[in-house]
Amino acid sequence: xxxxxxxxxxxxxxxxxxxxxxxxxxxxxxxxxxxxxxxxxxxxxxxxxxxxxxxxxxxxxxxxxxxxxxxxxxxxxxxxxxxxxxxxxxxxxxxxxxxxxxxxxxxxxxxxxxxxxxxxxxxxxxxxxxxxxxxxxxxxxxxxxxxxxxxxxxxxxxxxxxxxxxxxxxxxxxxxxxxxxxxxxxxxxxxxxxxxxxxxxxxxxxxxxxxxxxxxxxxxxxxxxxxxxxxxxxxxxxxxxxxxxxxxxxxxxxxxxxxxxxxxxxxxxxxxxxxxxxxxxxxxxxxxxxxxxxxxxxxxxxxxxxxxxxxxxxxxxxxxxxxxxxxxxxxxxxxxxxxxxxxxxxxxxxxxxxxxxxxxxxxxxxxxxxxxxxxxxxxxxxxxxxxxxxxxxxxxxxxxxxxxxxxxxxxxxxxxxxxxxxxxxxxxxxxxxxxxxxxxxxxxxxxxxxxxxxxxxxxxxxxxxxxxxxxxxxxxxx
Ligand SMILES: [Zn+2]
Ligand SMILES: [Zn+2]
Numbered sequence: 343x344x345x346x347x348x349x350x351x352x353x354x355x356x357x358x359x360x361x362x363x364x365x366x367x368x369x370x371x372x373x374x375x376x377x378x379x380x381x382x383x384x385x386x387x388x389x390x391x392x393x394x395x396x397x398x399x400x401x402x403x404x405x406x407x408x409x410x411x412x413x414x415x416x417x418x419x420x421x422x423x424x425x426x427x428x429x430x431x432x433x434x435x436x437x438x439x440x441x442x443x444x445x446x447x448x449x450x451x452x453x454x455x456x457x458x459x460x461x462x463x464x465x466x467x468x469x470x471x472x473x474x475x476x477x478x479x480x481x482x483x484x485x486x487x488x489x490x491x492x493x494x495x496x497x498x499x500x501x502x503x504x505x506x507x508x509x510x511x512x513x514x515x516x517x518x519x520x521x522x523x524x525x526x527x528x529x530x531x532x533x534x535x536x537x538x539x540x541x542x543x544x545x546x547x548x549x550x551x552x553x554x555x556x557x558x559x560x561x562x563x564x565x566x567x568x569x570x571x572x573x574x575x576x577x578x579x580x581x582x583x584x585x586x587x588x589x590x591x592x593x594x595x596x597x598x599x600x601x602x603x604x605x606x607x608x609x610x611x612x613x614x615x616x617x618x619x620x621x622x623x624x625x626x627x628x629x630x631x632x633x634x635x636x637x638x639x640x641x642x643x644x645x646x647x648x649x650x651x652x653x654x655x656x657x658x659x660x661x662x663x664x665x666x667x668x669x670x671x672x673x674x675x676x677x678x679x680x681x682x683x684x685x686x687x688x689x690x691x692x693x694x695x696x697x698x699x700x701x702x703x704x705x706x707x708x709x710x711x712x713x714x715x716x717x718x719x720x721x722x723x724x725x726x727x728x729x730x731x732x733x734x735x736x737x738x739x740x741x742x743x744x745x746x747x748x749x750x751x752x753x754x755x756x757x758x759x760x761x762x763x764x765x766x767x768x769x770x771x772x773x774x775x776x777x778x779x780x781x782x783x784x785x786x787x788x789x790x791x792x793x794x795x796x797x798x799x800x801x802x803x804x805x806x807x808x809x810x811x812x813x814x815x816x817x818x819x820x
Contacts, residue, residue: 352693353628354447358395363451367561368577371404371447379440381427383466384742391555392418393459396450399426399533403444408575408586413629414438414445415534416576418559419452420506427471433504440471440610450634480512483519483548490707490738495677495700496525497603498668499557499566499622499654504539505530507658509667512547514659519548521672521703525688526773529555529566529654532576545685552775553685557601558587563610565618566654569596569689584612585783590591591786592617592807596692599652604631616640620692624653624674624699628796636796643777643802644750645765650692651801654723672703679709695722706759707742708780708798712772721779724806728773733803735765735780743782750776751765756791772805779803 344363354371361371375382397420403412416523417424417436424432431437447463486751501507502514509517511528518526528536533556555568560578563577567574571594578584578591591598603610607625624632624641642649653676659669677779680687680694691697700706712719714731725731735745740759745755754775758768759782770778779802783794807815 350467352465354465355461357456357458357460358393358449358451359458360454360456360690366577367451368474369449369451370400371449371463372444373447375442375445376433376438377401377442378469379442381468382445382651383423383425384463385423385466386449386461387422388459388461388462389455390419390795392455395459395461395785396452397421397424398448398450399424400446401505402445402446405448407577408590409582410575412819413575415574416505417537418506418531418561420422424598425468425472427468429474431535433502434530434535436538437474438537442576455757457678462470480516480547486805490709492679493677493707494524494680494683495672495675495699495703495707495710496523496527496688497655497657497671498527498553498555498568498652498676498692499524499529500657500659501530501557502528502536502539502659504528504533504536506674508661509659509669511536511552513544513667514657514669514671515543515547515550515552517659517667517669518671519550523550523675524683525551525629525671525678525685526671527553527555527566527568529557529568531557531559531735534573536804537570539658543566546604549663551606551683551685551688553641555689557591560584563608563612564601566599566601566622567591567596567807568599568692569594569685571596581616582611585616587615588618597689601625601654602635602656604632604634607635613649614638618649623651624796624799626656627673628701630792632796633771637800638686640748643779646697648804650695650697651699651799652692652697653799673701675700675703677707695801697722698798698800700794706736706743706782706798707738708740708745708782708800709736710734710778710780710803712770712778712803713767719803721801721803724804725750725772726806726808726811728771728805728807728811730769730771731768733770733778734765737798738762738796739781740764740782740784744785744791746779746781746783747778749752749778754778772803773807775805777802777804814820
């Protein structure tokens with residue numbers, strides 16, 4: 343690697359090899375920024391057909407994993423040039439002071455061909471910053487109408503022009519509002535520059551509550567973190583690295599969710615022995631490998647691991663030739679039973695497991711509860727009573743679908759949903775079953791019931807004995 347210093351321009355040329363990638367897939371290129379610099383332009387080039395090199399930037403405040411407080415942006419492989427100024431930056435990058443000192447370009451060696459990959463990175467120090475681009479005013483969509491009491495619906499996973507999609511936060515939120523969604527998490531890859539646009543909106547656009555998020559996109563699996571906090575480092579290579587990031591998220595009270603744990607998800611390769619909160623059991627269209635994610639989740643549930651199932655469309659909106667935003671936000675839709683419509687209430691509902699998932703914003707919605715005496719235990723909650731209790735299932739907009747109740751021991755019952763506002767009760771012994779959860783499947787006469795497509799999915803109600811009962815059982819040697 344050779345550098346050619348010049349006062350205003352610096353060019354790095356080098357070759358990245360598969361060995362480099364194995365040693366450390368994140369290459370740092372240091373460069374000096376003198377006092378008085380108002381903006382930094384970066385352009386890079388390489389053989390894009392056979393390789394994928396990602397781009398990011400750290401300022402002199404620090405670039406060390408995991409608490410790199412100098413994070414200034416990430417564009418993955420979505421852009422070949424970016425600019426960072428005091429008042430404006432390319433989406434994905436954070437505008438702000440151009441501190442004098444040593445900055446680092448980071449090249450992520452995502453895909454490097456066997457023969458290696460030649461790269462050229464040109465850095466330009468600019469005496470004048472880009473002028474701020476006033477955000478275009480996006481007209482508001484009408485607020486959505488009534489919904490089943492206590493339930494709000496949204497999408498926990500989508501991208502904007504702050505990573506590898508198109509459309510501003512406002513434009514994407516408007517699309518969600520037009521579908522009647524109440525909340526939308528903006529989870530761009532490895533960056534938080536989208537949070538600036540959320541702030542400008544006052545946290546709400548077209549009646550849609552915007553949850554700040556980040557998709558921690560490592561080369562060995564992806565995870566979403568929602569809620570306000572710090573930027574979280576994505577340069578995780580080992581289980582201990584991702585554990586450190588999970589702990590940092592928890593330190594800020596933010597749920598950590600493993601994304602698309604299925605082949606080509608891309609898959610999650612760090613293992614599940616981590617203190618994660620949620621798992622994206624339903625990612626995009628059900629047919630795209632989600633039966634695998636369901637099995638991963640079921641396996642965790644049977645081992646007593648109470649991960650909350652969530653859905654995410656992972657929408658990457660694009661503008662078509664007519665300038666219309668094409669997207670699949672809300673497929674699937676995640677429903678949360680909450681106390682109110684605010685980011686905090688939605689996150690609290692998710693943490694509590696008060697969550698159902700449906701194929702699209704129109705539904706269907708399935709809700710379950712176990713009732714014993716005067717007490718009601720909703721999905722995500724634990725019932726401490728052994729013996730017979732009443733299981734109550736409610737389904738909205740699900741006429742003609744097949745309700746499948748699944749417990750810790752396997753399939754518990756099947757019933758056809760009769761009517762669009764349907765309620766059914768049946769006896770259940772939770773101590774025997776361990777937990778109960780519900781699925782709504784679309785009957786396809788020609789195919790076996792085990793392969794019917796999913797229409798909706800609930801989280802389980804658990805059996806969890808009182809501590810006194812547990813200790814009594816231990817004393818009896820059970
Ligand atoms: Zn992902
Ligand atoms: Zn994504």
